[in-house]
Amino acid sequence: ASNFNGSIASGLTLLAWDQSSGTAGTKVNTDYGSIAIPDSGIATPYPVSVSVSGLVGTLTDINVTLSSLSHTTPVDLDILLVGPGGEKVLLMSDVGSGAVTAIDLTFDDSGASTLGAGAIVSGTYKPSNVGTSDSFPGIAGTSFSGLLSTFNGTNPNGTWSLYVVDDSAGDAGSIGGFALTLTTAGGTQTFSLSAANSPFSATSDTVSVTVTPVNDAPVATGSATLAAVAEDTTNPPGATVSALFGTHFDDSA
Numbered sequence: 001a002s003n004f005n006g007s008i009a010s011g012l013t014l015l016a017w018d019q020s021s022g023t024a025g026t027k028v029n030t031d032y033g034s035i036a037i038p039d040s041g042i043a044t045p046y047p048v049s050v051s052v053s054g055l056v057g058t059l060t061d062i063n064v065t066l067s068s069l070s071h072t073t074p075v076d077l078d079i080l081l082v083g084p085g086g087e088k089v090l091l092m093s094d095v096g097s098g099a100v101t102a103i104d105l106t107f108d109d110s111g112a113s114t115l116g117a118g119a120i121v122s123g124t125y126k127p128s129n130v131g132t133s134d135s136f137p138g139i140a141g142t143s144f145s146g147l148l149s150t151f152n153g154t155n156p157n158g159t160w161s162l163y164v165v166d167d168s169a170g171d172a173g174s175i176g177g178f179a180l181t182l183t184t185a186g187g188t189q190t191f192s193l194s195a196a197n198s199p200f201s202a203t204s205d206t207v208s209v210t211v212t213p214v215n216d217a218p219v220a221t222g223s224a225t226l227a228a229v230a231e232d233t234t235n236p237p238g239a240t241v242s243a244l245f246g247t248h249f250d251d252s253a
Helices: 241-248
Strands: 006-014 025-029 035-037 048-052 059-071 077-082 088-093 100-107 123-125 158-166 173-184 187-194 205-211
Touching: 035 158, 048 173, 048 187, 059 077, 088 100, 158 173
Parallel strands: 025 187, 100 123
Antiparallel strands: 006 205, 035 173, 048 158, 059 100, 059 173, 077 088, 077 158, 173 187
């Protein structure tokens, strides 16, 4: 504000902002909170999509990470990834037993094993499916590839969509976020969606602001002349102090 004198503690808050993803690193999108999984039916949002751009060449490898997955009965979950070209890979379906809380799952064709009927713990696994038929509203077909290499040779740029369905009533859960690690001839980059992530730095710093007072009296310019006023005239126009001198002083400095 004009003519403020004094100090403001922590007057400015500073955050670092990464505006460019580059050829390697992490590009973060924050257009949703978490993926809410109902006790039966499609998750919200459905699907969750991440936009990829700027990658050079076709895909040679892809890994998918689901972060902070919680569910009282994960065997109910069917999770499908659809690429920009319409290719579809079933990441997990009808696997696990017992509840899971805030686990992180990475799906990689090079994973040591698939998920089975036992308890699920955080780790890296091959895409895993128990059963032969899974339905996803809005997606044609009920049988899908179980190999992430299905995406190899395709253009990675475009919209990738994650479809999550709970196929049995009685239990619910959530997924904190998901990430795609895409490798092409141009390098490897991770694209992620997470409620906890932001393109701004996780911490901030503050700067105190002090304004030193100065003698900044208004600057007068020009002159004013009071025109003749008839005796006993009430509130003659143009004869007030503000009307006479208001435009002849400047206090903006």
